Amino acid sequence: MFTTLSKKFSKIFQNISQQGRLTEKNIQKTLKKVQYTLLEADVSISVINDLTKILKKKSIGQIINKSLTPGQEFIKIVQTELVNLINSPKKKINFFEKPPVKFLMVGLQGAGKTTSLIKLAYFITKKFKKKILVVSTDTIRPAAIDQLEILSKKSNINFLKSYKSQTPQEIVKIAIKHAIKQLYDILIIDTAGRLHNNEKMMQELQNLQNYIKPTETFFVMDSMTGQDALHSIKNFNNFLKISGIILTKLDSDHRGGIILSIQHTTKIPIKLIGIGEKIQDLQIFCPDRIIKRILGMGDISSLIEDLKINLKKSTIQKIEKKIKSGKNFNLNDFLIQIKQIKKIGGIEFLKNKLPLNTQMINQNMYNFNEETLKKMEAMILSMTPIEKEFPKILNYSRKIRISSGSGITIQEMNSYLKQFKNIQRLMKTAKKKGFNTLFKNFTN
Numbered sequence: 531m532f533t534t535l536s537k538k539f540s541k542i543f544q545n546i547s548q549q550g551r552l553t554e555k556n557i558q559k560t561l562k563k564v565q566y567t568l569l570e571a572d573v574s575i576s577v578i579n580d581l582t583k584i585l586k587k588k589s590i591g592q593i594i595n596k597s598l599t600p601g602q603e604f605i606k607i608v609q610t611e612l613v614n615l616i617n618s619p620k621k622k623i624n625f626f627e628k629p630p631v632k633f634l635m636v637g638l639q640g641a642g643k644t645t646s647l648i649k650l651a652y653f654i655t656k657k658f659k660k661k662i663l664v665v666s667t668d669t670i671r672p673a674a675i676d677q678l679e680i681l682s683k684k685s686n687i688n689f690l691k692s693y694k695s696q697t698p699q700e701i702v703k704i705a706i707k708h709a710i711k712q713l714y715d716i717l718i719i720d721t722a723g724r725l726h727n728n729e730k731m732m733q734e735l736q737n738l739q740n741y742i743k744p745t746e747t748f749f750v751m752d753s754m755t756g757q758d759a760l761h762s763i764k765n766f767n768n769f770l771k772i773s774g775i776i777l778t779k780l781d782s783d784h785r786g787g788i789i790l791s792i793q794h795t796t797k798i799p800i801k802l803i804g805i806g807e808k809i810q811d812l813q814i815f816c817p818d819r820i821i822k823r824i825l826g827m828g829d830i831s832s833l834i835e836d837l838k839i840n841l842k843k844s845t846i847q848k849i850e851k852k853i854k855s856g857k858n859f860n861l862n863d864f865l866i867q868i869k870q871i872k873k874i875g876g877i878e879f880l881k882n883k884l885p886l887n888t889q890m891i892n893q894n895m896y897n898f899n900e901e902t903l904k905k906m907e908a909m910i911l912s913m914t915p916i917e918k919e920f921p922k923i924l925n926y927s928r929k930i931r932i933s934s935g936s937g938i939t940i941q942e943m944n945s946y947l948k949q950f951k952n953i954q955r956l957m958k959t960a961k962k963k964g965f966n967t968l969f970k971n972f973t974n
């Protein structure tokens with residue numbers, strides 16, 4: 531997420547941090563670089579202009595005269611102003627109105643409405659322990675209703691069956707009645723994807739919204755569609771009252787500028803972000819965390835949130851104890867860690883969040899399939915406790931013994947042990963760079 535953008539910012543900041551004294555001239559030069567970076571990332575011109583005006587005023591005024599660490603001050607100003615740019619007092623989602631709270635999902639086809647709906651239902655169930663019902667009013671796209679049904683079943687979300695022969699209003703009427711009768715806290719309603727210039731379909735959506743009076747109407751938007759998407763939101767908002775945006779596919783490798791343009795251009799707050807295809811890949815939009823990622827500063831907080839949702843508290847406490855005690859990171863820990871990382875979405879998921887040099891996290895480091903995992907488990911089970919604790923002692927004769935016990939070849943064993951060594955090194959650095967704080971937060 532935002533890899534290119536954050537690399538560029540890191541370089542700009544590194545440059546300015548190394549300068550002991552800042553003059554108006556070199557601040558101007560740095561601001562130009564910031565401008566180019568934003569332009570390349572597809573941030574809209576009006577946003578760039580407004581932002582640079584503020585940055586210029588604040589940095590030249592404050593930094594040159596007063597600060598002892600001008601580079602750091604400059605970075606702080608950029609960070610604060612970028613957060614202000616994407617922040618909104620209206621960004622909170624109202625989950626707690628009189629039940630059933632109704633959420634409506636709207637947007638173009640393929641934006642990620644159905645996927646986000648399921649992710650949202652899962653998120654609310656896990657985080658707030660609410661009773662959720664989902665229903666589709668998409669009687670246009672073949673298999674849209676089935677898609678929601680399959681996803682719901684897979685994730686244990688309550689789904690109300692609807693039929694192509696019904697009108698969206700009929701579906702909603704039944705769904706609301708059902709939600710009231712069965713004491714559901716939240717009803718989430720999916721709609722057919724549509725283009726804003728299809729007047730008839732937009733009118734139909736407007737009528738549906740008037741009928742439902744939802745607490746939230748989410749415009750689901752594919753972050754890869756770039757600046758065009760800004761027109762879509764504005765046009766949808768002419769027909770409907772959009773209360774928030776769910777920005778999807780932020781995990782894809784794209785320029786990322788749209789996230790900096792939306793709030794300023796449309797005045798509609800981003801409320802949630804989709805960061806992958808898996809059910810747990812939805813997050814509440816937190817401007818300061820996003821800006822930290824964009825500026826290459828890592829993001830421990832959202833990692834904690836995700837782990838809290840996806841791992842058992844007892845597991846988290848065990849990891850915490852281990853890290854705090856500073857005990858040796860051994861092969862048993864290695865196996866547990868690989869399994870956990872697999873469970874929360876793989877190394878790509880972690881790479882976006884840890885404040886480590888991403889180059890240190892080699893793609894192949896945690897790239898284990900089920901078969902490799904089984905083999906590694908067999909290898910570790912064939913070791914003595916002392917070998918698991920200190921694999922350095924594994925000489926040839928010990929390896930022969932383990933190989934005959936586990937059925938894996940010495941070559942495979944060497945490759946697993948090499949990967950273990952790399953991760954052990956990474957863990958040491960992680961500890962130095964604040965893993966302690968990370969795990970402290972789990973028990974709060």
Ligand code: GDP
Pocket residue numbers: 637638639640641642643644645646723750778779780781782803804805806807811
């Ligand atoms: P809809 O037509 O708006 O309901 O879109 P869908 O929910 O069917 O999503 C379209 C495609 O986008 C599917 O393949 C989803 O898996 C994918 N998708 C949705 N959200 C995300 C996301 O945050 N990241 C990624 N990588 N893919 C996503």
